[in-house]
Amino acid sequence: MNSAAPTGLRAGAGRVLRHDLSASLVVFLVAVPLSLGIAVASGAPLLAGLIAAVVGGVVAGALGGSAVQVSGPAAGLTLVVAELVATYGWRATCMITVLAGLAQFLLGMFRVARGALAVSPAVVHGMLAGVGVVIALAQLHIVLGGKPQSSALENVRELPGQLIDNHTPAVAAGLLTIAVLLAWTRVPARLRIVPAPLAALVVATTAAWAGGWDIARVHLPDSFAAWNGPLLPEGSWQGVAGGVAALALLAGVESLLCAIAADRMHDGPRVDLDRELAGQGVANMVSGSLGGLPVAGVIVRTTVNARAGARSRWSTIMHGCWVLLFSVAFASVIELIPMAALAALLVFIGVQMVNLGHVRNLRGHRELPVYLVTMGGVVVLGLAEGVLIGLGLAAVIALRRLTRVSVEVERAGDRWHAVVAGSLTFLSVPRLTERLRAIPSGADVDLSLNVDFMDHGAFEAIHAWRLDHERGGGTVDIDEIHEKWYTGAATGTPPRPRKALPGIPVRWWLPWPDRGPRPRPARDRHPAPPVTPRPAPADLLAGTREYHATTAPLIRPVLTRMVRRQTPNHLFITCADARVVPNLITSSGPGDLFTVRNIGNLVPRHGAPVHDDSVAAALEYATEVLKVRTITICGHSGCGAMGALLSGGAKTPDLPGLDSWLQHGHHTLARFLTAGDPAGPDAPAASGERGDLDRLCRLNVIQQLDNVLTHPRVRRLVEAGDLELVGLYFDIASARVHLLDQDTFRPIRHTPSP
Structure with missing residues (x-):
């Protein structure tokens, strides 16, 4: 001491x-x-x-x-x-x-x-x-x-x-x-x-x-x-x-x-x-x-x-x-x-x-x-x-923004969907009623109210429109996402104001097919038809509209600050698998990760006979220009690229480009034939073919960390202590992220909030 x-x-x-x-x-x-x-x-x-x-x-x-x-x-x-x-x-x-x-x-x-x-x-x-x-x-x-x-x-x-x-x-x-x-x-x-x-x-x-x-x-x-x-x-x-x-x-x-x-x-x-x-x-x-x-x-x-x-x-x-x-x-x-x-x-x-x-x-x-x-x-x-x-x-502009409201109306099949987000005051009534009255008489309407405040003038406007619409033969089902302002005003018990960010999409991380309308209560006279997947372009456009309506206003100040340059501290190399979402599993935002995705999260070795400059270019740019402090290789369970390696090419007979790319994984396969499971007894439970595949997925992370070190500049930075290499493994079934290297395999624990 x-x-x-x-x-x-x-x-x-x-x-x-x-x-x-x-x-x-x-x-x-x-x-x-x-x-x-x-x-x-x-x-x-x-x-x-x-x-x-x-x-x-x-x-x-x-x-x-x-x-x-x-x-x-x-x-x-x-x-x-x-x-x-x-x-x-x-x-x-x-x-x-x-x-x-x-x-x-x-x-x-x-x-x-x-x-x-x-x-x-x-x-x-x-x-x-x-x-x-x-x-x-x-x-x-x-x-x-x-x-x-x-x-x-x-x-x-x-x-x-x-x-x-x-x-x-x-x-x-x-x-x-x-x-x-x-x-x-x-x-x-x-x-x-x-x-x-x-x-x-x-x-x-x-x-x-x-x-x-x-x-x-x-x-x-x-x-x-x-x-x-x-x-x-x-x-x-x-x-x-x-x-x-x-x-x-x-x-x-x-x-x-x-x-x-x-x-x-x-x-x-x-x-x-x-x-x-x-x-x-x-x-x-x-x-x-x-x-x-x-x-x-x-x-x-x-x-x-x-x-x-x-x-x-x-x-x-x-x-x-x-x-x-x-x-x-x-x-x-x-x-x-x-x-x-x-x-x-x-x-x-x-x-x-x-x-x-x-x-x-x-x-x-x-x-x-x-x-x-x-x-x-x-x-x-x-x-x-x-x-x-x-x-x-500044106070006047802030007050105006606080009373700004978003009203989105669109038709989906036989029903109309209207989403109102923001703070509803009497100042919003003209625009609100204009958009709601554009819905045809007699239509079935789902009205989502995602508001953090509603004054009496706004309540009267919505309530009067609803009564008029229902008298015309239509139906109006109101779903209050944020607070029960409408219900409280109708029953005489308004909720206590609890300010929160308006417009944040509910369960934004769900896949598109899982974001269907909520089940209607038993009082609904028109049961909801079964949800059918929409075509891919419709999903993309609907998701983009949702982003513009909810996320873009919140993230715009952050992106405006970054418009001139990016300053990430991490190069994150992971698989192109659609189930692996880097910003989701790391809770990161814009500007945090410089991300490279490819099939199998592979890093071609320096001077490899199968020529590919894409990953090498990313390594050079991240270390020389962006000055990142860590390089992370993130693999995942059930990787299709590793499955193709195990099959010896049987799964890629008509995919010559993929077959050529997977040659960069041969060192991983050789390691698999000679090494044990780096996870040891802490590995997620699996057996048989699935167990072999996941063992190969974990070994692949370690091998790609070794491959990164074959690039001279990366090795110099690591030896000088200016760069750190990190291995992660994402187990899809349990939605858990594990820290993985030659000696350890451990889940990253949840730290409860104080």
């Missing part, structure tokens, strides 16, 4: 030195120029940006709940901070930062962090985009040698005159900075190791120094002797409380959203949102006390940190230490930076905050109006006003 602990410590230290140290240096190079620029835009002392970067790295990194998130001064808070500085002064703003941090800490301790995520992302992204526009317009005047105006609209009005006025050498420094930032993505890869913001400031600073330009430069205080602590704000307590609330909410929401995004960038521990919010609160209390800017999670630095290979919070902590060391030891270097170059960097950052990727995603979610209205409100009216307008519009 005594030797194990030092070994674990050495391994942990090795990981930190190998991954986190290099990542921390990269993030440090990004953090310094961005922190200085954000301090300029906030109207705060330049040193305040560096203090916030140090505190965000060390304090928030150590106490926060995310493994790779990097905190520091955030561009999204600049308008709030600038307004507070203009209203109360810098020292009072530091006290407001301390109070906002205290509020964040208490919210984290009371475990309400997830409540902050109720703010629509469309509002958050719109707010950040609006802040970016305001920053860019204001700092552009500094780049052009002038001064920013008091509002975004005034900055726009003054811009033409600013463009045609005479300019100082500061313009050259600013334009040179922007040019380097734009061109940096096209320089050789070995140069792009240096972050673009740092490269741009180095080039602009060098040019200004070499040319002897007479321009304003960064000024840091010579010492901390004149430092004064935070000061209580003077003014109405309502205004101060509003500033504290705004700063705590915006910084908290931005940090939590960033932490959630960071979880998609790494495979380490998942974020603890309450701990993250509390850690951000402590960091803001410390930063405000030391005279620093407010701290929040920053998506740019977090992305750089994750892409640089960070594995733990040590990268964030060390980056803060590097900022502190640089600020103390190389302050004279910082003072060479032209202020116009920092302004140009802020223009570039502001433009990037209008993220077109968010625009595309929100358009797919039909939330683009919220984004645009919020952004416009922030630019034209101000931050608080824009956010409030965006929240109001």
Whole structure:
């Protein structure tokens, strides 16, 4: 036990030195120029940006709940901070930062962090985009040698005159900075190791120094002797409380959203949102006390940190230490930076905050109006006003969606089927009655109500239509799938509302022939005719319609997020047998499995005489491009391909293509003749020909795992510990999945919910 602990410590230290140290240096190079620029835009002392970067790295990194998130001064808070500085002064703003941090800490301790995520992302992204526009317009005047105006609209009005006025050498420094930032993505890869913001400031600073330009430069205080602590704000307590609330909410929401995004960038521990919010609160209390800017999670630095290979919070902590060391030891270097170059960097950052990727995603979610209205409100009216307008519009759109209803009517033989799904309110009555009255008079109707709410107006509309239809000689059989709203209203005992996802198809995993209409109760005057299988095209089209009506609205946000790329962690190779459904037996969804299916779940050996590149191509793409972490071979009981192998080709005399493909299974057959059953006494019960077939199916899984290792790249990744091979066996009769390898065969047990 005594030797194990030092070994674990050495391994942990090795990981930190190998991954986190290099990542921390990269993030440090990004953090310094961005922190200085954000301090300029906030109207705060330049040193305040560096203090916030140090505190965000060390304090928030150590106490926060995310493994790779990097905190520091955030561009999204600049308008709030600038307004507070203009209203109360810098020292009072530091006290407001301390109070906002205290509020964040208490919210984290009371475990309400997830409540902050109720703010629509469309509002958050719109707010950040609006802040970016305001920053860019204001700092552009500094780049052009002038001064920013008091509002975004005034900055726009003054811009033409600013463009045609005479300019100082500061313009050259600013334009040179922007040019380097734009061109940096096209320089050789070995140069792009240096972050673009740092490269741009180095080039602009060098040019200004070499040319002897007479321009304003960064000024840091010579010492901390004149430092004064935070000061209580003077003014109405309502205004101060509003500033504290705004700063705590915006910084908290931005940090939590960033932490959630960071979880998609790494495979380490998942974020603890309450701990993250509390850690951000402590960091803001410390930063405000030391005279620093407010701290929040920053998506740019977090992305750089994750892409640089960070594995733990040590990268964030060390980056803060590097900022502190640089600020103390190389302050004279910082003072060479032209202020116009920092302004140009802020223009570039502001433009990037209008993220077109968010625009595309929100358009797919039909939330683009919220984004645009919020952004416009922030630019034209101000931050608080824009956010409030965006929240109001988001609430209106959400209310409209909650009252949306789906009404599908189709004829099936001699009967008509109508399915109503959603929340039925008086707003839905016109569309509902229009669709129901399209059913011919005298028809027999099955009406399925899959609703989570029905108000009195909707009940009266359905009930009146039913009475009219039955008076015309037709029949109406009502089946309430979700709640007994109609029955309860008719009897005077409405059910207690129990919100659930509407429109989810009942027993969606059943085969098409098993999804016939439910048996009618004894009161039905027309017994149901026997269910007859429909033609295959009809099944496909009916299934597609069901998908569009029920599943597509629920899964669309997930797929919209994945539209640009797929990032599965698993390559799943299984049989083409129709009874094996990979996403069903693994409870996985879109983007989880990169799936290859073929007859017999075979993997041709590398360099096999029977040439086939399809599986090899999938292996190359999955390991080289997708960077999957596991390759799974999943066999199953009663496999027809294995049965054909056992028959020695007797079952495939007229199938030359299949016969050629099954030659890749000859190693499995040879193993069968010499090896015992890998399942041992734990194998599912079978005997005779069935027992031999299932034994061959299990041996085939092990053989295909060996075949995978004949591919050189896969073997290298496995030996390096970057790739894991897994064998699964699906017993169809028992619907059980077993873990299978050379030494073990065990069922994967059900874990009961707590």
